[in-house]
Amino acid sequence: MASLADVDKHRVTAVLVSHNGALWLPEVVAALTSQTRPIDLITAVDTGSQDASTKLLKSARIPFFVADRETGFGEAVSLAVEKLPKAIDHEWLWLIHDDCAPAPTALAELLSAIDNRPQVVMVGPKLLGWHDRTHLLEAGISIAGNGARWTGLEPFEYDQGQHDGIHDVLSVSTAGALIRRDVFEELGGFDHNLSLFRDDVDFGWRARTAGHSVIAATSAVAFHAQASATERRTIDVEGAFLHRPLLLDRRNAAYVMLANSSWWMLPWIALQLFGSAIARAIGFLLAKLPGYASDEILAFTSLIIRPKKILEARKVRKKQKFVSARVVATYIPPRWSQLRLGTERLVELVRAKVFPENNSSSVSILDSVEDEDLLTPVNTSNWLSIFKRPEVLGFVAITVITLINSRNRFGALVGGALPISPSGARDLWSFYLESWHQVGMGSSLATPSWVAVMAIASLVTLGNVQFFIISFFIIAPILMMWSCFNLLKKLTSNSWISIPAALLYALSPVTIAAISSGHIATLVLLIAVPFVALILHDWRRIENYSWRKISSVSLLFSLLYAFTLMSFVIAFIAAIVITLDNYFDFKVSQDKELLRDRISKRAALIFVPFFVNAPFSFEAIVHPSRFLTEPGLLIPGGGPLPVLFGNPGGTGSIPLWLVSPILLILVISLFSSTHARGIAEYGFGALCLAVLVGSLSISTHGNEGAVRVWTGPVLSIATLAAVASGAVMLDRLRETLVLSHIHYRHVLSAILLFVTASYAVLAIGYSVTTGADSAVQANRATVMPAFLSVESQTKILVLREIGSEDDKKIQYYISRGKDISLGEPDIAPKQNTEIATAARALIDGTGITSSKVLGDYGIEYVFAKSPFKKEIVRSIDGLGGFTRTSATSLGVVWRVSQPTGRLLFINKDDVRSVLETGEFGTPTYVPGPGTLILTESSNRSWQVLQNGYRLNRTNNEMGLPTFEVTEAGEISLIHDGTARRAWLSLQVIFLVIVIVMALPAGRRKREISEKELA
């Protein structure tokens, strides 16, 4: 406590500014009058209050005058100061807000703090919350480079005296600030452009550059309601556009930064302000607070379009500046500290979500009985006992089985449905974004969304896609078991049931087949379906789901749709069935509102993800077979019979004799009286759908031949339903069986357990032996020889015998010099009829014109991959128009005799030549007038530019794009990607909307209770 003698040399004039502060004013007035060091003079300014503020002032006998309603805080203080008697030495202005109540000793402590510090011109108290008086609001303030108000405190920081002391600060809040009157007047008071907010920082900044000091004395305490900042009252000051406090705050923050910073810092500061405004605006949008988002943008733009104000402000500050601006730099928080604080907040947020505090378990120390501790036996936990827990045993087992099964898959994976992965995520992104894909004769089909998902997911492996795919295939069974276990935990508390059941799920026929044949989508579904079941377990009563939850599930569905639109088919059919059921309910209840709510929510759940996956999903409407595919090559399924037993069949599937118990479990569960019955009905529905779908044949993904549909995605649901219903049945079965006489249940249980155990043993045996020699293998030799990849953009007709030794089939495709990579089969175009005919004629020996046709389509080479039928090689040799260029162990290569390439030029004399094109957009010289033929599939986005004009484009009789050239000169060939970019933008918009909808909504400050705020 300062001595009274020291305090007496100061004269303190309190200036109280009120504006609709009747709520807090009584306590403020009381606080002022109860100061241990009495205020020498008190004056008040009311800025057009419409409440009882003036009455209260009057009744408190505080002299006041009324200013205009739009008068800002600084202006009001200036008006008050003008009316004061002439300044004397050691006269201080104590600025009091109408919502700020200083503690009784506040003034005394403030004066004590400045007593031996003559350089101090501004001192502020420690500000605590109005309601929660342990909530530390401020102990000095500053401004961050991005304009954020910087207190250096944690949110809702509890005041334990941790920041106590006298600190040099950039500024202090005007609430309770003590300012030397002569300096206040010398600096021209607060900047009138800052009618509210940030005037304190600005003043502190100016005081600092004028050579003075500003301190925060935490021994002085004031309680602040922050009524304007927390939107407890309307902002009526001049320039407060739309009366929005955030807008005013942000504009003023930018103003302070731009008016006070050094010239050379201005561009960087402006950029930082703009960038942070955008970032915050996005954040507010995500929190569904568009008003705040617009405040952020408007604040910056409204200031930047009026630079005159800033220039004038800078002129004023230049005159007042006496020391280098570097004195302020020490008070501006470094960028890393902002980042650290932001990260800490994010981590805390996530922690709170993931590990919510369990208050119920907290026991008062008063309730504890210390004596009990002595009686409780000491728990000496033997760590070996961990291995007796079913969870540990189960996960160790699946890890060991998976590692043994994956012994041939440690390396770049390829084979089955899985093409080789590009090395980096960048390649996937460029593939996803490009409008023209050089696959076959070229394709403009939309790249499916899973490519983007994969590119994002590969960030886990630092963008290494190959490593990500390897890791994914190895870890997938473990993830499946984990996700299934999470579901089963809700169905049974007995881990000895849930763990083996989850293990069976991870060793199910569909899992083994999906891993062996490289079906990524099925693996993703197998991992995700248990979570979907967890979230949507009560989707018959979908009306109970909030729109936010619907949006969250839509996001999950979007991910599944991205990998396979078969998930859309499943969801759509399921929705129809359940909606019919709901309709029958409606017939009884006649509750239209309920029915409408259910239908609209269900429709949103099914169709919103479809929109999020546009344009890939929209294209499926035109190519319906895409509804039944999944990423990669079209590998045939096994048909309805294996599917009936839960085995998708085809390449990589377990043999038919290894019958899984899926069908048996589902059938038995159907007759169960437990909850298993309901689950089994879903499984049965999925199984029926799988059998039906498995009998269909489609040709897509670059495969002209019709092949049976792979039913993995549908079977994943049937498998999960079987596992879940089995677990539910077994849960209390033992007790039931023990208590009852032997009857059919005992027999059925025995059969079921025997079949399941047999399958488990055999499946594990198969998995660790033959199962390892799957179609998907690591580090396989490429199809295309390296020497054919040297010439870029070369089209090569590749002939190859595909299939097993007993069932080989000759197939062909046009290569661009390299093997296909991830995503390319999904957008592979349908084969051109003429090329197909030429290729067939090449094989059957009748293709005398094959060489010409291939040449016309820009195909430069024919490559027969070894081993290949010698008769056909001889046949091609003898056809004419092909010149053998090599015959190695990799295969035989012929060059098409006529000159050909990507861009052909036919001059007026009908002489054909090949133009070098390079990458798209590279200038190419055309020797004279004539016709350009682009040997890529026709597409309206092809453009050839000459002298800034587009050449007229038509299609020739072969369907290839041709361009009329009227003069010699340089041309550029481009594929206009505007349409693709537009679609991608649309997709991003859809996605952002769904993400925003799924995120928890932010609250406006006025919606937050005062208790929460302070």
Added chain:
Amino acid sequence: MKLVRPLRFLAVLISVLGISSVLSVAVTTQNFSESYPVVVCPPTLDGLGSQISLSSKKTPYQKLQNRSIKTARVKVLRLPVKKDSLVITSEGVTPVVWQSKSGVWAGGAVCVGPASSQWFVGGAADVTTRGRLIIVNSGLGDAEVDVETYTENGKQPLRTEKVSSKSYIVIRIDSLAPGDKRVAVHVAPRSGRINAFMIDEQGKGLKALGGDLVNAAVAVSKNVVIPAIPNQNSKNKPALPHTLRVLAPGDVDASITVEVLSGDGVFVPVGLNARSISAGIVTEFKLDPKITSKVMAVRITSTEPVVAAVKSTTVASGRKDFVWSTAAPELVRLTMAITGLDPAISFAGENINVALNVTLTNGKVVQQSIKGSDFAKWRIPENARSFTITKVGQGTYAGALVSSVNGYGYFPIAAGSVLTKIEVPDSNIRVLNP
């Protein structure tokens, strides 16, 4: 009531199974294109005469050098060839070419489609030889052919020949292994539609010693059957001599057992049981079986794949000639044109059961069935245009012997052009995935 719902589910599943079985039947995944490749007949070299036996006057053909894809009709059933090699679209009928040097020798060969490998066991490269190897490229692109020669001195350096499109080259056999007496040649095209033919003609000074067209074996085998070997004998004179030439072209020596099959029975000649032959060395054995049959067959069983042929001395119209009886592939159903040849066909096999239809020049069809064990022979009726093997048991081999005024000839009963069933290929991007 409790069971109604589960039973409904089961009923739905059964219905779905029914529907899916109907749906899945509609799928066919493979289409095939069937065709007989064109066959190529050897060119007629200077001093020789050729006739090709055909089964139809409407058979299209083309001269090898003709660059056009147009074909002409033969218009006759026995087409004389002055010079060119002919490419014949015989559509499953195997034409037979009969070549002769007037008053010196005659021989027959089967016109065949392009082959990926041909083994010629016959000829010599010593001073007596006038033999030639003819390599025909009937394709529109240039071809490269490896010619591997084996003699009694082992494998000779590989020779690679380039044959321009639609042309043929003639290589003198004595240039392949100068001075060597026992020759076997393997023609293996690296590229192109290649057929090779060999003429073995021998003479001593101005004296002609005969000649023959040596038919090719397509592959080496551990079981080689030479089904028709002329064995001209009479009561007063000893049978004319035979020589068995064998080559094991691999890296391991072979142990061979030779059985002679004839109307007199089956026996292994002395010294030819488990006889060892060196790998890569062309080995000859004298084969003079004491049998009364005019025709015989030889079956060779070996521990390693071998090729073999039997050279038989013959006399036709009082002139000495020789015949190279070569290995025949297993007999399959086929049609062979034999207009004007009047061949005697020999069958070899444990259970011979062959049914034939013989079409005469007047269009009549005569049916014939041949049954026997180990060996059977049958002479085709005169004025036969073609014969069709309609039924044949497993393990049966056949060869034909023809005697003419110019000499004696042999050709195996083998399809020159087999029905090629080529699957119509599909476009599938899978070919670009390892």
